[in-house]
Amino acid sequence: MWKGRLAILAILVVSVLAGLSMFTVRGAGNNQLEVYSWWTGPGEEDGLAAMAKAFEGANPGVRFVNAAVSGGAGSNAKAILASRLLANDPPDSYQRHAGLELLDDVRSGKVQDLTELYHQQGWTKVFPKGLVDNLTIDGRIYAVPVNIHRANLMWYSPRTLKDLGLPGPPKTWAEFLQQADAIKAKGRTPLAVGPEWSQKHLLETVLLGELGADKYERLFNGGISWLSPDVTAALGTFAKVLGVSDVKSAAGDWQPQLDKVLSGSAVYAVMGDWSSSYLEQSKKLRWETDYNVAASPGTEGVYDFLSDSFTLPTGARRPDLARKWLVECGSAAGQNLFNPLKGSIPARTDADAGLYKGYLGWALRQWRDPNTRIVGSLTHGVVANNAYNAEIDSALGLFVQHGDQGRFARTVEQQFRETQ
Numbered sequence: 001m002w003k004g005r006l007a008i009l010a011i012l013v014v015s016v017l018a019g020l021s022m023f024t025v026r027g028a029g030n031n032q033l034e035v036y037s038w039w040t041g042p043g044e045e046d047g048l049a050a051m052a053k054a055f056e057g058a059n060p061g062v063r064f065v066n067a068a069v070s071g072g073a074g075s076n077a078k079a080i081l082a083s084r085l086l087a088n089d090p091p092d093s094y095q096r097h098a099g100l101e102l103l104d105d106v107r108s109g110k111v112q113d114l115t116e117l118y119h120q121q122g123w124t125k126v127f128p129k130g131l132v133d134n135l136t137i138d139g140r141i142y143a144v145p146v147n148i149h150r151a152n153l154m155w156y157s158p159r160t161l162k163d164l165g166l167p168g169p170p171k172t173w174a175e176f177l178q179q180a181d182a183i184k185a186k187g188r189t190p191l192a193v194g195p196e197w198s199q200k201h202l203l204e205t206v207l208l209g210e211l212g213a214d215k216y217e218r219l220f221n222g223g224i225s226w227l228s229p230d231v232t233a234a235l236g237t238f239a240k241v242l243g244v245s246d247v248k249s250a251a252g253d254w255q256p257q258l259d260k261v262l263s264g265s266a267v268y269a270v271m272g273d274w275s276s277s278y279l280e281q282s283k284k285l286r287w288e289t290d291y292n293v294a295a296s297p298g299t300e301g302v303y304d305f306l307s308d309s310f311t312l313p314t315g316a317r318r319p320d321l322a323r324k325w326l327v328e329c330g331s332a333a334g335q336n337l338f339n340p341l342k343g344s345i346p347a348r349t350d351a352d353a354g355l356y357k358g359y360l361g362w363a364l365r366q367w368r369d370p371n372t373r374i375v376g377s378l379t380h381g382v383v384a385n386n387a388y389n390a391e392i393d394s395a396l397g398l399f400v401q402h403g404d405q406g407r408f409a410r411t412v413e414q415q416f417r418e419t420q
């Protein structure tokens with residue numbers, strides 16, 4: 001009997017202590033800033049840690065709480081964040097991509113208007129106009145961009161290409177499929193893929209390469225149909241490309257996907273340029289000699305961009321600290337600290353180009369080249385709202401599993417109209 005009472009007492013004490021510790025961790029009076037992202041991998045984590053250190057240095061006595069949740073492209077983080085926002089328990093600042101990904105948060109009042117902060121900091125003059133447009137909804141600006149990433153890239157090992165006698169990375173998807181025959185004949189996998197989001201990332205780059213930038217943009221703004229002959233042909237190419245990939249034994253995330261290319265078991269991988277920090281900092285490889293990268297087939301001269309940005313949530317416990325964090329994210333010093341480690345280029349047009357070497361130097365030159373055509377990423381939040389993106393995810397999962405291309409196109413076409 002007394003044992004039972006003791007157990008109940010113990011549970012009560014633990015709950016009270018847990019409640020108290022929740023209070024100390026989350027309480028409004030706390031001198032800490034909770035920042036939410038999905039940067040837990042090598043490179044990205046280091047970039048975030050560098051900014052956190054600078055933030056704590058500039059704000060003595062304030063603790064930076066890194067609330068990152070692992071999973072590439074925010075695959076886990078976004079779901080957990082959604083339940084926190086629903087429960088009105090936001091972090092002090094959270095990661096979102098520039099573009100339509102922000103729309104729901106804005107329309108449902110989850111994030112605060114940062115237009116005044118932009119004017120105060122002079123940001124409309126130092127961020128490219130196209131990027132600010134992607135952070136603006138109904139005339140107000142809602143997030144601060146820390147970087148620019150490129151999605152349309154194909155990674156490879158020059159040594160593997162040499163061993164297999166391949167002339168160089170393919171310039172079109174037709175050429176890729178030709179190379180794939182030769183690669184398969186030598187017992188290797190032509191293309192490594194990762195989890196579902198990476199398969200959508202592949203779809204996006206095949207569509208871009210096959211349709212070209214204009215039609216790609218029109219596909220996502222309703223200007224052309226998923227059932228049109230061009231898109232039907234592009235989806236057919238995507239099915240063939242998947243057919244020569246290792247999708248049946250797909251890697252768990254983007255780093256193991258790249259590992260297959262490094263080991264030589266697979267020849268190519270399509271992935272964004274966060275890969276560069278993984279390859280250089282974690283694997284200690286050098287651009288052009290140990291690893292190399294080209295625009296994904298058919299997309300030379302096109303920059304399929306995305307931008308990691310931070311918000312000020314409604315109900316943030318420390319909006320004062322969150323504003324200071326956002327100022328650091330948008331500052332030249334913050335961006336120069338973060339991006340060389342993260343494997344991205346600065347969103348600011350006045351950031352120090354000399355800090356960006358190797359692959360990143362090449363990326364920055366292309367981004368700033370006035371002849372480069374910029375389009376927005378599907379998978380990473382720019383061109384499709386969250387409801388539409390989620391419908392594409394479900395339909396794509398079935399397409400990859402059952403190969404029913406017609407059903408995929410019909411579903412996505414219909415969902416476009418229903419989710420606008």
Ligand code: GAL
Pocket residue numbers: 038039044071072073074097149254272274306307308380
């Ligand atoms: C993207 C994000 C990048 C990187 C990548 C892989 O969505 O913008 O910063 O984290 O996912 O996780």
